[in-house]
Amino acid sequence: MTNVPTPPPIPSPIPPPPAQRATPTTKEYVPQPPPPRPSAPRQRAENEVLAVTNLSKWFGDVVAVSDISFGLGPGVTALLGPNGAGKSTTLRMIAGLEAPSQGTVEVFGADPRKDKDVRGRIGIVPQQESLFQEQRAIEFVALAGVLNGLMDTTGRAREVLDIVELDPDDMRPISSYSKGMRQRVKVAQALIHKPELLLLDEPLTGLDPRQRLHMTQLIRSLGESGVCVVVSSHVLDEVERLGSRVMVIAQGRLAAQGDFHEIRALMDDRPHRIRVRSSNARALGGVLLTGSGIAGLTVVDGESLIVDTDDAATFRASIAAVARAANIRLLEVQPLDDDLESVFKYLVGR
Amino acid sequence: MNTIVAMTRRIIPAVATRGRIIAMLVIGAAGIVIGVVLRRADATATDMTEFAALFGLTIFVPLVALVISTASLGSLVEDKTLVYFWLRPLGRWQISAASLLAGFAVLIPLILIPMGILGFVTGDADALQGILAGSLVGLIAYTSVFTMLGLFTQRALAWGLLYVLLWEGLVAGFSRSAGWLAIRTYTDGALSRVSGSAGSIVDPPQSATILIVTAAVAATCFLVTTWRLNTMTVD
Numbered sequence: 001m002t003n004v005p006t007p008p009p010i011p012s013p014i015p016p017p018p019a020q021r022a023t024p025t026t027k028e029y030v031p032q033p034p035p036p037r038p039s040a041p042r043q044r045a046e047n048e049v050l051a052v053t054n055l056s057k058w059f060g061d062v063v064a065v066s067d068i069s070f071g072l073g074p075g076v077t078a079l080l081g082p083n084g085a086g087k088s089t090t091l092r093m094i095a096g097l098e099a100p101s102q103g104t105v106e107v108f109g110a111d112p113r114k115d116k117d118v119r120g121r122i123g124i125v126p127q128q129e130s131l132f133q134e135q136r137a138i139e140f141v142a143l144a145g146v147l148n149g150l151m152d153t154t155g156r157a158r159e160v161l162d163i164v165e166l167d168p169d170d171m172r173p174i175s176s177y178s179k180g181m182r183q184r185v186k187v188a189q190a191l192i193h194k195p196e197l198l199l200l201d202e203p204l205t206g207l208d209p210r211q212r213l214h215m216t217q218l219i220r221s222l223g224e225s226g227v228c229v230v231v232s233s234h235v236l237d238e239v240e241r242l243g244s245r246v247m248v249i250a251q252g253r254l255a256a257q258g259d260f261h262e263i264r265a266l267m268d269d270r271p272h273r274i275r276v277r278s279s280n281a282r283a284l285g286g287v288l289l290t291g292s293g294i295a296g297l298t299v300v301d302g303e304s305l306i307v308d309t310d311d312a313a314t315f316r317a318s319i320a321a322v323a324r325a326a327n328i329r330l331l332e333v334q335p336l337d338d339d340l341e342s343v344f345k346y347l348v349g350r
Numbered sequence: 351m352n353t354i355v356a357m358t359r360r361i362i363p364a365v366a367t368r369g370r371i372i373a374m375l376v377i378g379a380a381g382i383v384i385g386v387v388l389r390r391a392d393a394t395a396t397d398m399t400e401f402a403a404l405f406g407l408t409i410f411v412p413l414v415a416l417v418i419s420t421a422s423l424g425s426l427v428e429d430k431t432l433v434y435f436w437l438r439p440l441g442r443w444q445i446s447a448a449s450l451l452a453g454f455a456v457l458i459p460l461i462l463i464p465m466g467i468l469g470f471v472t473g474d475a476d477a478l479q480g481i482l483a484g485s486l487v488g489l490i491a492y493t494s495v496f497t498m499l500g501l502f503t504q505r506a507l508a509w510g511l512l513y514v515l516l517w518e519g520l521v522a523g524f525s526r527s528a529g530w531l532a533i534r535t536y537t538d539g540a541l542s543r544v545s546g547s548a549g550s551i552v553d554p555p556q557s558a559t560i561l562i563v564t565a566a567v568a569a570t571c572f573l574v575t576t577w578r579l580n581t582m583t584v585d
Contacts, residue, residue, distance in 0.1 A: 117439055148439060
């Protein structure tokens, strides 16, 4: 099936709501729920599987998720964000494991915490590694089948273990499995009942490169077959390989959403800060300022200077030639904000 | 029913770990040995029944039920495997029922066999029946209470021990009104009513009261456990 829903106009960085992540400065600080969003209600797509509306979650005085709204249909969607951004909390609320502090989650129009039939249409791979350690993989997966009301649980368990490249006849207990094997067991139990909504929390963790490739292909094929797959990840390259729609979550908020390539462009087009070490920082700075694309420049000491540029790619390509022409020896060019944390901060702050 | 049985079969190995079973068997064996020694020292059937009430119904039954039952759901919460039951298209009551059944499945032999032997050692058929009746009441009530407790706190063992020692062991023994709120009153009552001996309490509750209270405790704990499963955050 290729009825992947048309993504909304993208990329669409979400303006930050007034309430930022709670950072209490005094003992009297009392967390306030995010203010109600004044915007018009989000329009729902016809084949919408999942509808999240003004979803917030706070733990004590820490806001983990703040006023997130989105709707998803069939296809793969990645929740991308740094560790602690609120991805897992969002996934857990979608699965019904956690009650929202504010807002609603609807899966096929029902609350997954209350509607047991809806839970039968959801598969989840939780982040934690815990499994029933003394069971064999086939027993663990078949139990999931029984609890989902399947008839031929052993046959289906063998099938899904095959899909994740595990041996159904392996007699060893799960406790003897490697991290990657356990991860695949978790994926198998989530697939046994052919869920229509599949939630995968960091599913590629612990897998070797070949297994990652296989799992990525599996996730893509599930999305193409009409399953609504939501994958959380903090690794940009992983998300790129999934070829998915992306929702960037940072500091508990939806910072941007859209097609991966446009999100990537949004990330690359931001101003970059680069440290340049050379034999003569002051002279090099003077030369650089005569060129274009430099938004700011600070000479730190005799060797180092920090450059702010809107076009990092051009800057990196030309800096060596510029230095050579000025007879300056280039020692080091180091991006200072190329990590995902910086990218996410930038997107949130837009 | 199939799903409840499947979950029960999964919970039993998590509850009946080798360490727990051995520890509980040792305690049970110690009670039987003391019973045999008392019997050989010419203790009367009444003395033996009082010992069974003191050791068996006041210490052994609640302690074994505590150790096993708090682990029924508690171990699933602790090792974060409850999610694999909780996310399935099941009624929460089915999880409650499976955890109770697992507790009963382990505790019935673990409690009734040593208590039966202790009753046999008394040499009195009425005492044997009374001890088994008291044990059964304790098994049902304590299992229900401690299974529920295991879902509310990760320190269920410590809280349960405090309850058994302080409330059941001390407060209920000193205060008649507090005694009505202690399971021990009903286990001792069942022993007295069935065996016909005075047991350790004066004026034991009527048999019907014992049955109603035991059923009410079990039903209430079952409902509270189900409610808790409905409203809790699952890791």
